[in-house]
Amino acid sequence: MATNRPEISEKENDYLAAHEDVVKRVIERQPADEYLYDLAELFKVFGDSTRIRILYALFESELCVGDLASLLALSPSAVSHQLKILKDAKLVRFRRDGKIIFYALDDDHVRTILSMGMEHVEE
Amino acid sequence: MATNRPEISEKENDYLAAHEDVVKRVIERQPADEYLYDLAELFKVFGDSTRIRILYALFESELCVGDLASLLALSPSAVSHQLKILKDAKLVRFRRDGKIIFYALDDDHVRTILSMGMEHVEE
DNA sequence: TGAACAGATGTAAAAATGTTCAAATGAAAG
DNA sequence: CTTTCATTTGAACATTTTTACATCTGTTCA
Numbered sequence: 001m002a003t004n005r006p007e008i009s010e011k012e013n014d015y016l017a018a019h020e021d022v023v024k025r026v027i028e029r030q031p032a033d034e035y036l037y038d039l040a041e042l043f044k045v046f047g048d049s050t051r052i053r054i055l056y057a058l059f060e061s062e063l064c065v066g067d068l069a070s071l072l073a074l075s076p077s078a079v080s081h082q083l084k085i086l087k088d089a090k091l092v093r094f095r096r097d098g099k100i101i102f103y104a105l106d107d108d109h110v111r112t113i114l115s116m117g118m119e120h121v122e123e
Numbered sequence: 124m125a126t127n128r129p130e131i132s133e134k135e136n137d138y139l140a141a142h143e144d145v146v147k148r149v150i151e152r153q154p155a156d157e158y159l160y161d162l163a164e165l166f167k168v169f170g171d172s173t174r175i176r177i178l179y180a181l182f183e184s185e186l187c188v189g190d191l192a193s194l195l196a197l198s199p200s201a202v203s204h205q206l207k208i209l210k211d212a213k214l215v216r217f218r219r220d221g222k223i224i225f226y227a228l229d230d231d232h233v234r235t236i237l238s239m240g241m242e243h244v245e246e
Numbered sequence: 247t248g249a250a251c252a253g254a255t256g257t258a259a260a261a262a263t264g265t266t267c268a269a270a271t272g273a274a275a276g
Numbered sequence: 277c278t279t280t281c282a283t284t285t286g287a288a289c290a291t292t293t294t295t296a297c298a299t300c301t302g303t304t305c306a
Contacts, residue, residue, distance in 0.1 A: 014192075014193075014196050014197075014198075015189065015192040015193045015196070015197075015198065015199060016189065016193060017189055017190045017192075017193035017194065018187055018189045018190055018223060019186075019187070019190055020193075022184055022186065022190065023186075023190050023193055023194050025183070025184070026180050026183045026184055026186070026190075026194060027194055029183050030176070030179055030180065030183075031179065031241075035241065035244060035245070036172055036175050036176050036179060037172045037175075038244045039169075039172075039175050039237070039240050039241055039244050040169070040170055040171055040172035040174070040175045041170075042240050042243060042244055043166050043167075043169035043170040043175070043240060044166075044167075044170030044171070045170075046162075046163070046166035046169075046170070047163055047164075047166040047167030047168075047169070047170040048163055048167070049159055049160050049162075049163035051163075052159050052160075052162050052163045052166070053153070053159050056153055056154065056159060057149050057153065060148070060149045060152050060153075061145055061148070061149055063142075063145065063146075063149065064141055064142070066138065066139065066140060066141045067140045067141055067142050067145065067146050067149075069138040069140075070138045070139060070140035070143075070146055071140065071146050071149060071150055073138070074138070075138065076138060090243075090246075100141060109239065109242065109243045110243075112239050113236065113239045113240060113243070114162070116232065116235050116236045116239055117162050117165050117166060117236060118154070118158065118162055119232065120165060120213075120232045120233075120236070121158060121161045121162050121165055122158070123213075
């Protein structure tokens, strides 16, 4: 039982949908592209094992760059680079104490997202 | 007030921690590297706007490759490649109906993770 | 002020990733 | 059994991303 195939609309509809009606309805309900893009950017930040390890370490305690470098067996420079990415994504915050800068998880969102992900992985 | 600096242990502790005691405690509580790695792999899958768009589309309805291609203005091949990644990560499942294969979100975990992420982005 | 140190940044090389195109599957209908 | 059509696969190419190394900034403390 073939689906109706109305003439192709003028839109940049490069590929034909087998079920145009459904497709149209779905399109209408999609969040703005901007949000989807930002969302992907956010998850991209979580998508690196070094950064995940940093986040999990900060899960336990605030730490300075040197501590993280030691803990992860990475150069302070490498850690700093990753921390910048985490900072830009608002996943960590920091405070200065004299010469040392302590990093910590920014909010509980981060904890929740990590936990949800871990649940999926543990299945 | 400088922290104690016991002689460097024989471990592959390439960089000195300013706060060895804290570092040790944190290390003990870290999940196995394998989990952290898998977790990063999972988030890596979410970290692409095409895949996010696919997931959000499937949020509304099950869809076949052609529908997704039309909806996203991508080639069926590109869509199929991404669906494979999503399948491998167990984020989507599929069923065959005659010649057509329908894809759907695999479980509510996916919905939850997306929602959590979106909350963070919307702030 | 300047030496010492923690951390940040620029950039180039190396590695991983996404999209495209062409060709291969594999189920279904004749 | 052959054709058709939806989907998958593989290789190539372009783009991003990660990492390493060197250099720079900024703070503390003598």
